[in-house]
Amino acid sequence: MSISDSQGMIVRSIDVELSRSTTDCETASTAFYRTMGSHVIQLRLKSGLPAGTYTLIVYNVLVDDSKQISNQFQFMIQ
Numbered sequence: 803m804s805i806s807d808s809q810g811m812i813v814r815s816i817d818v819e820l821s822r823s824t825t826d827c828e829t830a831s832t833a834f835y836r837t838m839g840s841h842v843i844q845l846r847l848k849s850g851l852p853a854g855t856y857t858l859i860v861y862n863v864l865v866d867d868s869k870q871i872s873n874q875f876q877f878m879i880q
Contacts, residue, residue: 806857813851853879 805814855878861869 803858803860808855851879
């Protein structure tokens with residue numbers, strides 16, 4: 803996953819390796835949780851980003867190590 807600011811600069815990059823049994827991945831600055839059996843995903847940013855509009859892009863990494871966008875959305879921090 804990557805988080806970009808409104809100018810397209812990546813401000814945070816998060817590597818999460820998920821399998822059918824993985825539900826969480828936590829680092830010093832980010833926590834990612836997935837509710838098993840559903841599509842509910844929670845991403846917590848532990849170190850604050852400044853106020854602004856950001857884009858979260860979720861990638862699938864393919865066998866050849868290329869990335870394919872699987873989901874993308876914008877969020878705002880006030």
